[in-house]
Amino acid sequence: MLIRGRAHRFGDDIDTDAIIPARYLNTSDPAELARHCMEDADPQFTSKIHPGDIIVAGKNFGCGSSREHAPIAIKAAGLSAVIAHSFARIFYRNAINIGLPILESPEAAARIQDGDEVLVEVEEGVIRNLTRGETYDIIPFPPFMQELMTAGGLMSYVARKVGKNV
């Protein structure tokens, strides 16, 4: 899989309240959640992004609440991936489960600047910074998680297990 987009930088410990504030959680409609994506980290964020853009962040991205509305809001806003130094564990599970590409790369998180053009070669485990001509390694997923992603997320995997086609 190839992912290409412009980078939007955020800092460390971006919590799920910043990604999608609880005041909007009286709905689970992805389109509505997308309108408030990252609102408490950057109120203008949704007016700056283009389809395919990428979030680049520091350590512990997605800490806090278990709300799956957070990766849903990012995906529905048209963003193609999140690159971070590290991810909080519930966010990590949720993103894999709903098919939002997340990539752990301390090197990329440190080097990519706001507005850089980035190309991610997922299978090759490489992030290319087209603006700066740099290449960064991605920490690979364990095989089971790759399998889960190839199966199309957790529910497709479960559907096969319980003998139903979804």
Add this chain to the structure above:
Amino acid sequence: MGMTMTEKILAAHAGLDEVRPGQLINAKVDFVLGNDITAPVAIEEFRKLGLERVFDPERIILVPDHFTPAKDIKSAEQAKILRDFAREYGIKHYFEIGRVGIEHCLLPEQGLVAPGELIIGADSHTCTYGALGAFATGVGSTDMAAAMATGELWFKVPETILFNYYGHLQPWVGGKDLILYAIGDIGVDGARYMAMEFTGEAIAELSLDGRFTMANMAIEAGGKNGIFAPDAKALAYLEGRVKRPYKIYTSDPDAEYAQVKEYDAGKIAPQVAFPHLPENVKPVTEVGEILIDQVVIGSCTNGRLEDLRVAARLLQGKKVHPEVRLIVIPGTQEIYLQALREGLIEIFIEAGAAVSTPTCGPCLGGHMGILARGERALSTTNRNFVGRMGHPESEVYLAGPAVAAASAVRGRIAAPEEVL
């Protein structure tokens, strides 16, 4: 090589004799929990499978506690999704308004948590139940849907950090202060993906309510679960609540820990976490002059009977500062009723506090006490992120119930001794 109690519980539920940190396992779950924010997404995913039944209607727990009693039409619709699903699939443990409480206060009280059990919840504070020696962890809605269908879920066996609190608790110091102190030490990702096991003399002195508070905030250090070995106090709590057989697991003497943290409880004063991360911790004696507009005493962290008793001891015969709003939220109906019988509610109302029916409400900026731009709250809740309790330009300071009650009286963040 020995195993930690977390590893033993995971091994038993995966049908294995032994597991090691980093190992990926498929484990059977004893209970699956969801609330009015997370369960609607899970129910939608579950319905797509087209199954006629859930894996076990007695092992799914639905608790509409976040935006209830419904704060607006959309929230009412979300809560209705749980109600309709519970009726359609014969879910035994659905709690209606008037009987519902804040989920992590409610489940242990209702006997739905026993030592050695594996509980997952689509709520990050599910880790609370480790206070009773269970493995309990927060997951997302899709995980909840998968577990409702199959009764199983995948886990990565976590490494464990052991926290040993030696020495004795200081006056007015409770579970909140001990856990804030640890988070201040290791940071909000200091236990990322890891189990946090708590032990020591001071832990033995701590009540179950204090232990629930500590396990509850394991997630604020990035932890997967918090856990305590059940002792006589834990067994006394379980007596009369849990009727099914259960198994107690403790860590082996030669269990391997990723880290061991040693804290002298005798040197831990009441703690306050400054905006906007729970790791920004200072002893209350060092906070300086911080004026506040609102105090909240409640939540899955500090909405239990002991918390209300501590607050009432400090508020008895006193008045809430004229420029402060004090909101007290008992965690469950049982706690509320007991507080009423003990005269605590009367103390709160005579002091000038608002007392609410159980709800998560203000903790996550839902309802029942939202902050305006520029306002500042001192709260016994668990998170002080930007915008957590209302306007993105409001501020939340975290503390235990003693500091909260004292601060409500003084109108600024205050040590408990200041109001005695």
